[in-house]
Structure formats: structure tokens, C-alpha cells
Amino acid sequence: MGVAPGAIGHFDIAGGDIGRLSAFYRGVFGWAVEARGPGYSQVETPSLRGALVEAPEASLTLGIVVDDLDGALVDAASAGGTVVMPVTDNGWVRKAQVADPAGNVLTLIQK
Numbered sequence: 001m002g003v004a005p006g007a008i009g010h011f012d013i014a015g016g017d018i019g020r021l022s023a024f025y026r027g028v029f030g031w032a033v034e035a036r037g038p039g040y041s042q043v044e045t046p047s048l049r050g051a052l053v054e055a056p057e058a059s060l061t062l063g064i065v066v067d068d069l070d071g072a073l074v075d076a077a078s079a080g081g082t083v084v085m086p087v088t089d090n091g092w093v094r095k096a097q098v099a100d101p102a103g104n105v106l107t108l109i110q111k
Contacts, residue, residue, distance in 0.1 A: 010063030039055075
């Protein structure tokens with residue numbers, strides 16, 4: 001990943017109808033949206049890649065790039081956050097999720 005640590009490197013926008021989400025982001029912002037499988041589409045904006053994800057609840061999750069994923073999880077917990085998804089390697093990225101003290105979920109992405 002060619003993004004500096006601490007930068008937003010990805011985003012996920014979730015909602016109940018991926019077709020409506022796709023039409024909205026294409027139509028309003030001109031983003032390229034490409035279906036990649038059931039309930040998942042890759043999004044290309046002028047400055048950042050992300051995804052549309054079909055899910056029962058609406059949410060927006062930012063992906064923050066980190067040098068040391070394991071260390072970042074320790075730091076997040078020490079700073080009052082909570083690990084909500086342990087380290088996962090899906091074959092193209094190593095990531096985990098934390099909630100900040102207010103409950104906002106962030107995906108941490110290993111650089």
C-alpha cells in the first residue's frame with residue numbers, strides 16, 4: 001500500500017440496498033462503482049478507493065494505514081478504544097477494527 005501511515009487509505013459505506021447506493025454515488029459524485037460480488041462493490045473516487053457494502057445498518061467506516069498493526073491495536077486499547085475485529089488477513093490486506101472511545105469504528109490497515 002503506497003499510502004503514508006496515519007493517512008486514510010480506504011473507506012466502506014454500508015447500507016441495505018447496494019443498487020441504490022451505487023446509483024447515488026455514481027450520479028451525485030461521478031464515482032466509478034464496480035460490482036465485485038454479492039453485496040460488495042469497489043469504488044474509485046478522484047483521490048481514494050473504497051467500497052460499498054450491503055449491510056442491514058447504514059455506516060461509514062474509515063480505513064487508516066498503520067506501520068505496525070499489532071502495535072496499533074495495543075495503542076488503541078491503551079487510549080480508551082476497543083478492538084472489535086481481531087487481525088484478519090483476507091489475502092490482499094491485513095487489517096483489524098477498533099472502536100474509538102465514542103464507539104466510532106475504524107479499520108486499521110497494515111502498510
